[in-house]
Amino acid sequence: MIIRGSLTHVLPIDDVSQVGHARRTAQKLAEKQGFDERDAGRVALVTTELASNLLKHAGRGELHVRVLPRPQGGGIEVLTVDRGKGFDLNACLADGYSTGGTQGIGLGAVSRQAQAFDAYADARGAVLLARFYPRTDTQPDWRFGVSQHSLHDDPACGDTWLLAANDTGISALVIDGLGHGEEAERAAQAGESMFALAPFNDPLLLLEDMHRAMQGSRGGAVAIAQARLDSGSLRFVGVGNVSASVLSAEKSRGMASHPGIVGGQYRKAQPFDYDGISGQLLIMHTDGLQSRWSVKDYPGLVHCHPAVIAAVLHRDFCRGRDDVTVVVIALEAVNG
Structure with a gap:
């Protein structure tokens, strides 16, 4: 398998209106990779949650999107980056935790919607990662x-x-x-x-x-x-x-x-x-x-x-x- 270089696609998130643009961008990218309606919907839902979570705890930041080439088709990486004061990851991952203005699925549900999920937060800010592959793609995530x-x-x-x-x-x-x-x-x-x-x-x-x-x-x-x-x-x-x-x-x-x-x-x-x-x-x-x-x-x-x-x-x-x-x-x- 060969993965050739590509730039990181960066979307600024500093206003609630940009959350919808980020959702549509990620969903369309997933559809281009052959995601069906259900799988593309997972990408859209999680992108909305991650972008909204970024606005809530940091006020502003960036959403990074990347296509992940696979032996057949491709996956989607969605990653948020901010310079906020960090947040309690354990609280955010608990079921029932909801970020204001979102559909309220919480990061715990986000981690189950994505095939790969991880996060790092401290006083310098936070980075949250979600990777998605079509349900028909059973190969593990390349780390x-x-x-x-x-x-x-x-x-x-x-x-x-x-x-x-x-x-x-x-x-x-x-x-x-x-x-x-x-x-x-x-x-x-x-x-x-x-x-x-x-x-x-x-x-x-x-x-x-x-x-x-x-x-x-x-x-x-x-x-x-x-x-x-x-x-x-x-x-x-x-x-x-x-x-x-x-x-x-x-x-x-x-x-x-x-x-x-x-x-x-x-x-x-x-x-x-x-x-x-x-x-x-x-x-x-x-x-x-x-x-x-x-x-x-x-x-x-x-x-x-x-x-x-x-x-x-x-x-x-x-x-x-x-x-x-x-x-x-x-x-x-x-x-x-």
């Missing part, structure tokens, strides 16, 4: 998360990413095209298209192929991480300033990249191998995100769904002066 945003909401984004999974492992790519805008996007897409042809090839050979594909463009920074889940090992190779780390609740291991520009000039890269990665998290991000973050500053966050982690990191550490991409992957079997 990855992506938050990708272009500078000033430009339709062109100089960052791109790709995830591939097979029976024994995961291969992940993040590219940061030099600069931003259309030329940076062309550079990143040239490298991503080459990588997609054989994402489980030797990473050094992949890097060389991508280098040739990106010549004549601006070039960019590239990071490739290939996890072998059967052996609990990971191989990483990077050129440029895409950051990567493997972490658990106890420790974090940063991964070293080499200086240079793929498609421009770089010295021969060297891969690095890491053992004992099973059950841990792989986090990769472009330099649109500050490097000085630590999940230890967020008690319990490391145990949350990767999509929640990606959204929290983007909310609190986005520099605001470049495209930004955060990819978080649970290093565990994808097909359950």
